[in-house]
Amino acid sequence: MSWFEVTLDELNLFNAASMSTYIAGFSLGLSLILAIGSQNAFVLKQGLKNQHILVICAVCAISDAILISLGVAGFGAMVNRFPEIETFARYGGALFLSVYALLSFKSAFTTDHALESAGESKGSLTKVILMCLAFTWFNPHVYLDTVVLLGSVSTHYHPEQLQFAVGAMTASFVFFFSLGYGARFLAPIFNKPRAWKVLEFLVGVIMASIAITLVRGA
Secondary structure: OOOOOOOHHHHOOOOHHHHHHHHHHHHHHHHHHOOOOHHHHHHHHHHHHOOOHHHHHHHHHHHHHHHHHHHHHHHHHHHHHOOHHHHHHHHHHHHHHHHHHHHHHHHHOOOOOOHHHHHOOOOOHHHHHHHHHHHHHOOHHHHHHHHHHHHHHHHHHOOOHHHHHHHHHHHHHHHHHHHHHHHHHHOOHHHOHHHHHHHHHHHHHHHHHHHHHHHHOO
């Protein structure tokens, strides 16, 4: 029986052993997404702008949940067997991040950049969702963390892999919604146009650094 073919009685997340497994999944999942990366930087930026926060956080968290499910269900073994999947994600991600880095640097040095801190109109929801999906699914680190690493670690918790997966998924939801909605507390700092320029520049540095890392690691 696969990990997702369970009844409510078999799930039983709240006995002592299952809770221990759940916490292990939550802790590992949270530790893997705490590092500043392209996806987190994008969520932070949108949170500061107060633009489509709910949708962005939901897209990121649900995407993570799908990848975690695939990893625990055995997709990690497929990635190891067919390295072309990882190669495609690596170079596709590097290209996407490079373009976004250039746009961030350009935005950091534009003269009318202060309009953002004064309150710009919301960007297209479709465009924002597509960008969010690109940051998630064109990032090979996401596959390595959620699919390969979490998938392989979950095998040590058999037959409680579902509890482990749910714990890791919970960590993603907690992190992304905390980051997106918590960014508003930094809003007073970003009322100053200079702060936005610094943020755009730092985002560009992060994106470019990750793109270089992806290519050099090929």
